[in-house]
Amino acid sequence: MNSTHLPFEEAGPRADAMLETLRSIGYTLDTAVADIIDNSIAAGATLVQLEMIWQGQESTLSIADNGRGMDAEALREAMRPGSRHPGQARHKDDLGRFGLGLKTASFSQCRRFTVLSKPAGGEVSYRCWDLDYVNQAKAWNLLCHVSDETLIEQLDAQEQGTIVFWEKLDRLVNELQYGNPQHEAIFGNYVKLVEHHLSMVFHRYMEDGSLSIEVNGQKLTPWDPFLSAEPSTxxxxxxxxxxxxxxxxxxxxxxxxxxxxxxxxxxxxxxxxxxxxxxxxxxxxxxxxxxxxxxxxxxxxxxxxxxxxxxxxxxxxxxxxxxxxxxxxxxxxxxxxxxxxxxxxxxxxxxxxxxxxRGKRLKHTHSVGFTPVWHENVRLGQRHYTINRQHPLVLDLLNRYKGAEASGLLHAVFRMIEETVPVPLIVLSEAEKPREQALPYEGVSDQEILPLMLDLYKDFRAAGRSPAEVRQLLLSTEPFNYFPHLLDQLPDV
Structure with a gap:
């Protein structure tokens, strides 16, 4: 059906209702700031300077870059909600898509935001969205106004660049009052949150030197989640x-x-x-x-x-x-x-x-024929941990007490230990305080381990195994695998 000749009537959105709705897309402060910086990167900026100024209800946030900047017409288009189609072809390095990021990110945190921009060889232009003004006018009126004229001077001193200036930070400061130390500390935590988020989101740009980000005059250090510089990664x-x-x-x-x-x-x-x-x-x-x-x-x-x-x-x-x-x-x-x-x-x-x-070399603990002290078993669909009865030291103990009464007592003690392993407490402690968990025999002197190793060495040799075979068996037997250096102290006979 050809719809070009159908009767119609215009039903555009109400300016006040639409702009208030755009505030609730779901940005947080850190994701909103990152979205603004995406525009800076797309404009070729190599330096982004973020200023978060604490003044209670009059607190402000500004994001300045040294990117290509825009003339008045380009700025006006950039301030238009939905300024580009999401399916529109873009440069391969473009970080935008919907033509909404600048507006939705800003509206999510403040009721008034101004963008000032200057292209190379051009003049400073500025435009402002003020939600309170739009609510009164009930119209899509973009203001040609800037409340802080020092921003014009700041940008005019640059060859090119853009400044995004947020005021009326109702979502951020809410009821926070200037002069209240606790409220100032809350604002300070917002700053730290933004710093970490930017260090993480743009870490690869900062690592290769293509972008530098400063927050309140301090240059951010990139946060590499992969610890790629660590030799053990x-x-x-x-x-x-x-x-x-x-x-x-x-x-x-x-x-x-x-x-x-x-x-x-x-x-x-x-x-x-x-x-x-x-x-x-x-x-x-x-x-x-x-x-x-x-x-x-x-x-x-x-x-x-x-x-x-x-x-x-x-x-x-x-x-x-x-x-x-x-x-x-x-x-x-x-x-x-x-x-x-x-x-x-x-x-x-x-x-x-x-x-x-737990940080040891895998070849010492999981080689072929490795003999652990503990086994993990599944019984009735649940995990249980049992002492390895075939471990050489355990087996030696069982052989020494073969009498029915002594053997029964040993097995009863083993069973009691197995059934009362505090697994939930171990898991919780490991998760909450991993650096406080000790390795097996950590801090134990060699002199406490060497006699056990010597006794087992003699038993294996008496059973007809060669010195080389015994050393390999000890190296794959827990806990001797944690003390490979003691193998040098074993005899060659």
């Missing part, structure tokens, strides 16, 4: 999916005992902690969208917290990956879920090995 094989458009790089972070510096543990845990940061990290044009999520493929588990997987996407796959306006959520296409599950399973398995090894 494991890099599993990289894969490309979706006809080469998607690149996946799994990383297994070191156990905290193998970090090169103690402070790295807290740094790598981020604001949300180690458990919350495991999983896939989705990047679009090197900009982080999703920071640690198993994408409904797996559950978060304590023993998988060392697995972090980098996924790189181009901006041409926004629709397939269901990237939202806030650029804070993403869902992989169904065709990739099996591959991502396979890669995630491999990474999680390796992470479990590192976690259980």
């Amino acid at each position: 494991q890099r599993l094989p990289e894969e490309t999916l979706f006809n080469g458009k998607v690149t996946v790089r799994p990383y297994i972070l070191p156990h905290h005992r193998r970090l090169s510096h103690p402070d790295l543990f807290d740094q790598a845990g981020g604001l949300r902690g180690w458990n919350a940061h495991q999983g896939f990290y989705i990047y679009r044009n090197r900009r982080l969208l999703v920071a640690g999520d198993w994408l409904n493929l797996f559950r978060r588990e304590e023993h998988c917290k060392l697995a972090r997987i980098m996924v790189d996407l181009p901006n041409t796959l926004d629709s397939e990956w269901q990237i939202d306006i806030r650029k804070a959520q993403s869902h992989p296409p169904a065709i990739l879920r099996n591959d991502l599950r396979r890669i995630g399973t491999r990474a999680r398995t390796q992470a479990v090995e590192v976690y259980r090894a």
Whole structure:
């Protein structure tokens, strides 16, 4: 049916209702600021300066960059809600999509925001959206006004650039009052939250030197979730999916005992902690969208917290990956879920090995023929832990007390120990205070272990095994695998 000649009447949205609605898309302060910086990067900025000024109800936030800037007409178009079609072809480095980010991010945090911009060789232009004014006028009236003229002077002193200025920060300051130390501390926490988020989201830009971000005059340090500079970080094989458009790089972070510096543990845990940061990290044009999520493929588990997987996407796959306006959520296409599950399973398995090894080299604890002290068993669908009756030291003890009464008492004691292992307490302590958990025989002197090792060495030799065979058996027997250096003190006969 040809609709070009059908009768119609215009039914555009009410300005006041629509702009108030755009405030509730779901931005947080940190995601809103990051969305503004996306525009700076798209404009070729190499420096972004964020100022968060505490003045109680008069607090302000400004984001200034040295990007290409805009003339008056381009600025007016940029301030228009829905200034571009999401299906419109874009430059491969463009971080935008909907033409809403500047407006929705700003409206989510303040009732008035002004954008000032200056192209190279041009003049400063400025436009302002004021929600209180729009509510009164009931019209889409974009103001040609700036409340702080020092911003004009600041930008005019630059060759080019843009400043986004937020006022009436009702969502941020709410009832906070100037002069109240507790309220000022709350505002200070907002600053810290933004600092960490920007260090994480744009860490790859900061690492390669293409972008510098300052917050209140302090340059941010990039937060690398993969600890890629650590010698003990494991890099599993990289894969490309979706006809080469998607690149996946799994990383297994070191156990905290193998970090090169103690402070790295807290740094790598981020604001949300180690458990919350495991999983896939989705990047679009090197900009982080999703920071640690198993994408409904797996559950978060304590023993998988060392697995972090980098996924790189181009901006041409926004629709397939269901990237939202806030650029804070993403869902992989169904065709990739099996591959991502396979890669995630491999990474999680390796992470479990590192976690259980507790920082020791895997070849010492999981070589072929390894003899542990404890076994994990499943009984009636539930996990149980039992003492390994075939462990050489346990077996030696059982052989020494073969009498029915003594043997029965030993087995009863073993059973009591097995049934009362405080698993919930161990798991909770490991999750909350991992650095306070001791390794087996940690702090125990060699002189306490060497006599046990010598006795077992003699027993194995008496059974006809060669010195080399005995050394290999001891190296794969717990707890002697934690003391490989003591093998040099064993006799050669």
